[in-house]
Each structure stands twice: as C-alpha cells, then as structure tokens.
Amino acid sequence: MTEHSLWRFSRALHHAINDRQFEDIESLIDEDVDWALYGPIDMFPFLGARAGKSAVLEVIRQIADNFQVRRFDRESIMLGVDSAASMLRYSLTALDSDKPISLRVAQFAQFRAGRLTNMRVLIDTFDLVEQALGRSIHLPKMTAAG
Amino acid sequence: MTEHSLWRFSRALHHAINDRQFEDIESLIDEDVDWALYGPIDMFPFLGARAGKSAVLEVIRQIADNFQVRRFDRESIMLGVDSAASMLRYSLTALDSDKPISLRVAQFAQFRAGRLTNMRVLIDTFDLVEQALGRSIHLPKMTAAG
Numbered sequence: 001m002t003e004h005s006l007w008r009f010s011r012a013l014h015h016a017i018n019d020r021q022f023e024d025i026e027s028l029i030d031e032d033v034d035w036a037l038y039g040p041i042d043m044f045p046f047l048g049a050r051a052g053k054s055a056v057l058e059v060i061r062q063i064a065d066n067f068q069v070r071r072f073d074r075e076s077i078m079l080g081v082d083s084a085a086s087m088l089r090y091s092l093t094a095l096d097s098d099k100p101i102s103l104r105v106a107q108f109a110q111f112r113a114g115r116l117t118n119m120r121v122l123i124d125t126f127d128l129v130e131q132a133l134g135r136s137i138h139l140p141k142m143t144a145a146g
Numbered sequence: 147m148t149e150h151s152l153w154r155f156s157r158a159l160h161h162a163i164n165d166r167q168f169e170d171i172e173s174l175i176d177e178d179v180d181w182a183l184y185g186p187i188d189m190f191p192f193l194g195a196r197a198g199k200s201a202v203l204e205v206i207r208q209i210a211d212n213f214q215v216r217r218f219d220r221e222s223i224m225l226g227v228d229s230a231a232s233m234l235r236y237s238l239t240a241l242d243s244d245k246p247i248s249l250r251v252a253q254f255a256q257f258r259a260g261r262l263t264n265m266r267v268l269i270d271t272f273d274l275v276e277q278a279l280g281r282s283i284h285l286p287k288m289t290a291a292g
Contacts, residue, residue: 038250038270043285066288076254076266078224078231085224085231087254087266094288104184106252106268108222108233120222120233122252124184126271132288139189142212142240142278 005111006084014072017064025060029053030115039125043132047123056119068093070100082111094132101131151257152230160218163210171206175199176261185271189278193269202265214239216246228257240278247277 005028012024035056039047046062069092076087085108092101103124110118130136151174158170181202185193192208215238222233231254238247249270256264276282 038273040272040285043288045287076231078226078229078254080224083224085222085252085254087252087268096288104268106231106233106254108224108231108252122233122250122268122270124268124271125273126186126275127184129272129283129285133286137275137283139186139275140279141191142189142242 004079004084005082005114005116006079006086006109008114009109009111009116013060014069016060017067017069020064022057022061026053026057028115029056030112030117033116033118035059035119037121037123039123040129043129066095067101068095075104084109084111097134099131099134101128103128103131150225150230151228151260151262152225152232152255154260155255155257155262159206160215162206163213163215166210168203168207172199172203174261175202176258176263179262179264181205181265183267183269185269186275189275212241213247214241221250230255230257243280245277245280247274249274249277 009028012028016022016025031053033053033056034051036049037047037059041048046059046066050056050059069090072088072090074086074088078085085106087104087106089104090102092103093099094101104127106122108120109116155174158174162168162171177199179199179202180197182195183193183205187194192205192212196202196205215236218234218236220232220234224231231252233250233252235250236248238249239245240247250273252268254266255262
C-alpha cells in the first residue's frame with residue numbers, strides 16, 4: 001500500500017510553515033485547487049477562499065510569515081481513497097509577538113493523483129480571535145433555556 | 147444495505163430541534179456517549195463537553211428551546227462503517243429574537259450498534275458570536291505578512 005496523500009501533504013505543509021521550504025508542498029497542490037479557510041479575513045488576511053495553486057502557495061507563505069507550528073494532535077480522522085477529514089488541535093507560536101496560540105481545526109481535503117484539489121478548513125475562530133487579541137471579549141448570555 | 151446511522155441520527159436530531167419530538171433521538175444515543183460542541187460556553191451554555199445520554203439530551207432540549215433549523219446543506223461528507231464526518235452550513239432562526247443565523251459546522255460522529263457514542267462539533271464561532279450580538283466586533287489586522 002502506498003502512503004495516503006494526507007500524510008505526505010501534512011508533512012510538506014508543516015515543513016513549509018516551519019522551515020520555509022515550499023518545494024515539497026508546491027508539488028502536492030493541483031493547479032486548479034479550490035481552497036477555503038473560513039474565518040475573519042479582516043483580522044487574518046490569509047483566511048478566506050482561494051482558487052489555483054499560486055494563490056494557495058501565497059497563503060501558505062503568509063501563514064509561514066506569521067506562525068510556527070509547535071505541535072499538533074489529530075483528535076479525529078477519516079480517510080477515503082482520495083479524501084480525508086480530520087479534527088486537529090494545533091499549538092502555534094505567533095511570530096510577531098512570540099505568543100502561544102492553541103486552536104482546534106477541522107479539515108476536509110480531496111486529492112487527485114496525489115495532489116490537493118479541494119481543501120475546506122473550519123477553525124474555532126472565536127477562541128482564535130481572543131488569543132490573538134490577548135484578552136477576552138465580553139459576551140452576554142444569549143440562551144433562553146434554563 | 148441498511149441506511150447509515152448518520153442519516154437516521156440527523157433526521158432524529160432535526161425532528162427533536164424543530165418539533166420538540168425527543169423519542170427518536172433518545173433511542174439513537176448511547177448511554178455512555180462522549181460529546182463536545184466547541185465554542186464560547188459563557189454565551190451559549192449548551193456548548194461544551196458532556197458525558198452520558200441524559201446530559202446530551204438536555205443539550206438537545208436547550209438547542210430546541212433556542213433555535214429552529216430552517217435549512218442545512220452538507221458541503222463535505224465522509225462515511226465510514228460506524229463513523230461519519232461532515233461539514234454543514236446551517237440556516238437557523240434564533241427563537242427569542244426571531245433573527246436568522248447562518249453558520250458553518252464540522253461534525254465528527256462515531257456510532258456503535260446504530261447509537262451515537264462520540265460526537266465532536268466545531269463551529270465557526272466568531273461568525274456565530276457576531277450574528278448573535280447583531281453587530282460586528284472590531285478586529286485589528288494581526289498579520290505581519292504583506
């Protein structure tokens with residue numbers, strides 16, 4: 001059995017972010033990739049939707065400019081032949097402030113011939129925003145239930 | 147082929163939330179279910195971790211007290227024998243204010259003998275908080291990248 005595309009992609013992604021080595025990840029992204037990291041793009045301009053390999057590589061470079069991956073744990077994982085879904089917990093360092101940031105992420109990926117064709121990432125964004133601000137945002141209790 | 151547990155669970159969950167009919171969902175939750183909806187529990191007390199069927203049923207009742215599901219679209223889905231991962235876009239109505247709320251959710255579920263044993267849900271929480279507040283939260287631009 002060959003290795004699942006997810007593992008190769010994941011290794012290359014972390015190598016790109018932490019070591020600014022973009023060759024491996026470049027070879028694993030389809031020219032016509034469809035990509036979305038859902039979240040507040042005003043605060044984090046590298047979030048949002050992108051189409052095509054060069055736009056996605058630029059996002060990965062921006063993430064590498066801003067964060068270091070200290071560790072990650074895959075809490076849930078499902079693998080299909082050419083697809084993968086996982087929930088991960090990341091421990092990052094924000095490079096400008098040297099602050100630790102810990103966040104949970106859900107990732108749905110599709111591959112074709114070993115290359116990423118579709119990526120959808122959901123982030124626990126409120127938690128992320130509070131950590132990036134370095135303070136909690138006051139929230140009223142919204143529920144009507146007891 | 148029998149129907150995947152996810153479809154039965156999903157139907158029963160929406161029936162519970164929209165029609166306050168809890169019998170179906172009750173029969174589809176394992177006594178020892180392990181459950182977590184990640185998000186700001188100060189604002190939404192029904193978020194957070196729960197252990198056991200009765201605690202989870204109470205959460206579902208609280209969601210039913212607060213929201214109506216107007217529609218949902220499954221944007222990504224992976225099915226295993228006893229597991230499922232999906233990314234969904236929900237259109238809800240907040241019952242107290244009659245306000246529409248639209249949110250994206252990633253859900254990882256495990257079943258045993260047709261009953262839910264594990265559920266992990268990640269929500270685009272910043273988007274949810276802004277909609278529930280009815281205003282945007284000002285965010286500084288955090289990135290160092292150009």
